[in-house]
Amino acid sequence: MSPSPISASRTWLVTGASRGLGLDLTRQLLDGGAHVAATTRSAERLLSALGEAATDRLLPLEVDLADEAAVASAVAQTVKRFGGLDVVVNNAGYGFLAAVEEITDADARQMFDVQVFGVLNVLRAALPVMRTKGAGHVVNVSSILGHLAFPGWGLYSAGKFALNGLTEALAAEVADHGIKVNLVEPGYMRTDFLRPVSLGLPSSTVEGYEAIREMTTAHQGMPGTQLGDPARAASAIITLVDSGEAPLHQLLGSDSLGLIEGALESLTAQVEAGRSLAVTSDVRSA
Secondary structure, eight states: OOOOHHHHTSEEEESSTTSHHHHHHHHHHHHTTOEEEEEESOHHHHHHHHGGGOOTTEEEEEOOTTOHHHHHHHHHHHHHHHSOOOEEEEOOOOEEOBOGGGOOHHHHHHHHIIIIIHHHHHHHHHHHHHHHHTOEEEEEEOOGGGTOOOTTBHHHHHHHHHHHHHHHHHHHHHGGGTEEEEEEEEOOBSSSTTSTTTEEOOSSOOTTOHHHHHHHHHHHTOTTOOSBOHHHHHHHHHHHHHHOOOOSEEEESHHHHHHHHHHHHHHHHHHHHTHHHHGGGSOOOO
């Protein structure tokens, strides 16, 4: 599906553009006539994946998102090339499956470099451009695992929980500057997310977490069977931006909807179960 004339008139910055959702989004935007600055670790891979969609409206940028100076340079190049910046989609990310006890310091720092500090770097560079213009749109791609966590997904969920909190605050902070903000929270999609190229595993495992090993094996067998279609998800993001009316938390996928409905029921039950104890910690008047 091609973008509307509204999207085609805009300049987009998409991170993590050479695979999965980011690639589909970049391709659809280019097909529809938009200008796209696309970050990737390999411009060659991005151009090869885009094929005929690569045009003079594409600015491929090899960027380490954890490098603040490199990100600032990428945003500056985008503005110089296309004359501005209208939409930022923070999409870059990867999975990691391990018990919390198995996560190394290096594992944790690398995950947060991409999912939190990388996003912060992009925002710090892009927001001044949008504030000066008095308009813009930020879409942070999170996950249903930004609301709930399962065994083995602790590190990935920690990054997405942090991203969700950051984004909720951001949305309130920039609303008066004409900048809209959305969180996109998909379920499972048919991308490379669960393949070795995009899935981190612990360098060593701990005995006693056999259930997580079984879960990991099962997930590695999922590619090609997931419910979500990344091309349709990309189209949904374009619709979200063009409409300007999506909720802050925009779920994608019926699996995501089902999981959040169950999580809300569970949280409500827990709040009620703990209500009587909760009020006992208030200061009592003399």
